[in-house]
Amino acid sequence: MIGTIYSYMTKKGKKMLLLSIITFTFKALLGAGMMLVILNIINKIVNGQTDGFLRYWLILFGIVILKGVSNNTADIAKHFSGFEVVKKLRDEVTLRLKKFSLGFYTNERLGEISTIVHKDVDNIERIAAHVWARMFSDFLIALIIGGCLFAINWKLGLAMISFLPIGLLILILGIKSNGQLEKRSSDDLADMVSLFVEYAKGIPLLKAFNESPTFKEKMDRSIISFADSSKKVSKSIANYLGRYFFFLEICFAVLVTYGAIMVFNNEISISNFLLFIIFSKEFYKPFSNLEKNWTDYIVLKDSYKRIMTVLEAPIIESVDKPLAVTQFDIVFENVGFNYQQGEFELKNVNLKIDQGSMVALVGPSGSGKTTITNLILRFWDPQKGHIKIGGIDTREINYDDLLSHISIVMQNVILFSGTIYENIKLGNKNATNQEVMEAAKKAMIHDFIMSLPEGYDTLLGENGVGLSGGQKQRLSIARAFLKDAPIVILDEMTSNVDPINERKIQKAISNLAKSRTVVVIAHHLKTIRSADQIVVFDKGQIVEAGKHDKLLENGHLYKELWNAQKKAEKWNLCTN
Ligand SMILES: Nc1ncnc2c1ncn2[C@@H]1O[C@H](COP(=O)(O)OP(=O)(O)OP(=O)(O)O)[C@@H](O)[C@H]1O
Ligand SMILES: [Mg+2]
Incomplete structure (x- = not known):
């Protein structure tokens, strides 16, 4: 170390x-x-x-x-x-x-x-x-001073360190036994902190549903348990440190007593005795700080x-001989994947997404749609099979290159503290003002930005204005326009946005889809009716794929999902 x-x-x-x-x-x-x-x-x-x-x-x-x-x-x-x-x-x-x-x-x-x-x-x-x-x-000083004092009078030197070995032994044994107590106490602290975090996160929920007594009991138990274990730690430290310092003091007392006797017997001059008294303090200094230094070492x-x-x-790992990608079709060949934790498994996925086409991934929640896009981005690697872009396994493409070919428009758009202009420019830091504005226009967000008093200089993030979900998504689409990557991964918003916003998002997406390979995770089936291919997932498997009309004709899961959404919409219309 x-x-x-x-x-x-x-x-x-x-x-x-x-x-x-x-x-x-x-x-x-x-x-x-x-x-x-x-x-x-x-x-x-x-x-x-x-x-x-x-x-x-x-x-x-x-x-x-x-x-x-x-x-x-x-x-x-x-x-x-x-x-x-x-x-x-x-x-x-x-x-x-x-x-x-x-x-x-x-x-x-x-x-x-x-x-x-x-x-x-x-x-x-x-x-x-x-x-x-x-x-x-x-x-070093203790060594030099100790050496000098021993040279002056070795007998008094021995008196100076008489009980030091016993003190050191007590310190070492004390530190050792205290280690276990400290481990328990830090485990208790970690438990307590995570409970507090859980509590803080759940405050709105707890407020809404009266505080749960079992949660309170759990918190009380963990607070008491941490207090107990830290008390034990303090007690044990006080115990062994007290004894250690006692023996250090005893060393000094022996030095003074024995020195006084030697002076009395004329075995040592008074000035040399005084030298011992004064400089022994410098000699003891590193020993007095030993415990503190040891704690620092543990930290x-x-x-x-x-x-x-x-x-x-x-x-x-970086690739030894990376291959350059020139085509942008995406192929999944017998892909098998599971996360280290959990039951979910992606089984034998075969999928071909043509260059320039739009494919929509649909399926019930937890069926594996996001997993598919995570695999394309190499956020994870499959355990079985291959994912190829332009015929090249993604693992043979330099990772930065791979990411440079893909734009991502996520559901939870992350805005950084800064102006709108800077936030869009994240897509391409070399873009000119003109290009930023063009991208915003294509993403259908330019008019909204211009309606703000400070336009593109409006501050976003913690200290700035907040944007609605739909506005955030359009801003993220503007980033993707600016990046101008040939592949776009798009996670459609799950929440319903107002019809005007929705139309704008739709228009922005279809602008973006022109001449690009687009993989869209669709939550609202009516928005992807015109997709070149709709792939239906269920429990980690592709259960059907094709165009909208054909899938409806098939009358399987897609039709079920479609009908369920229609029903929900009608219900919403009735209740609104
Ligand atoms: N990091 C992870 N570790 C373990 N399991 C995970 C992880 N991420 C997702 N899963 C599990 O994998 C399964 C598929 O998740 P995925 O996010 O791909 O579903 P989805 O189809 O995108 O669902 P949704 O429509 O709700 O977004 C789920 O059961 C999920 O719990
Ligand atoms: Mg998902």
Whole structure:
């Protein structure tokens, strides 16, 4: 893990980290030097000597300046190497996110990805670049000072570390046993948070249907259980830390007592004894911070594990020798597919969509229509058979190329914060103003945009105006016009829109369909009556295919769906 983290630093970054460790150590040694000078001054005063003070003050002044400079250098150096790690990690995560299949996003919660990008990457920076640089220099100083003190008097040196091994043993055992308690507590926390999220999401529903007592009981139980387990964790930490620090203090007490006896027996001078008293604090410092540094290490390990779930998750591999697509017919050959979870299975799908034609996918909810379009887009790959575009298996086409040939108009159109103009331009970032407007006209949304006070400069998204479902879909069609891809995948809106909006959407779609291969997931059968081919799905299988009239004649599932929709429309007319 540590090797991987440091491999994210360039040579310069590593040099800067080393520089920060050296300057931190230098700064601490200067601090020790300062204490020595002060000790000498006190010695002189005690012995009634009055000469040479100016020299000491000058040395002190020099030390203060040098300390300031090395502190600054250390800070700048550690930030440089830290930022380098953060930037490289964020770049890698973002790059990787683009290469995942859709399956990744359903397995890994999007919230988790945002935690990774924000918190975990920052943790790595804070701990690997800042905390460790300081810890390393603290231990270096302890080693230097400890060495010097042992050289002055090894017996008093031994007294200084007398109970340290016992303390360390207690700390190690305590951390080990606490690990299990912490695991339980973090599991309890995760349970509680997910219940809270569920609760927050369901608030409108809960308001409408009186709060469910079982849900409340479940929440109460999970809150109590988290409180219990975190109390246990705090108790165990307080327990072993208390004992550890007790033994550290005992070390110091032994040092003072034994030192005083040695002074009394003239085995050591008072000034050397004072040296021990003052500098043993610097020696103990890294040991006092050991537990905090260990906790940081655990945090780092967790963050690293989460980052690795992204960096090591399987991606859509780039193709060694990608083939260029020049024709845009789509063929499904004996395609079999199932999601990792759930019962649903797409069975032996054979389908041919001619270039420039319009095919409509229809069928009951859950029959597999969206799955078919997800497979064309390689959001998932089939386990059996082949999907070919222009005769080439989609897995042999460079993924970016494949996506560049397809425009998608989804039901839930995503609008980004920005102007209408920028939102349409997403379809083609090199488009001119004129082209954006042309696309909007063909998508039947231009007049609406012009009716807004700020026209194309109207802000959308969180801080901007909201659009109706039909307007959003037309805006998304404008994006598709601008992208001008030869294949269009269109998920028709399920909700009913007003007749004027519906007519406009219809017109926009038929404009888009001209000379393009269009796959439309149809929810309103009357809108796809003129499709070149209607493919009817049921439970993951194609049960019939053909033109509207022929399918009605057949009198199977399509006719059933058609009649059901007619009935529903009549019912709506009667009730409205
Ligand atoms: N990511 C997934 N993991 C597991 N099962 C899934 C996943 N996505 C869809 N399914 C299941 O696959 C089946 C087909 O789903 P699909 O979205 O293709 O249906 P659909 O015909 O588009 O339905 P609708 O008309 O309601 O949009 C459903 O039973 C669904 O629950
Ligand atoms: Mg669907």
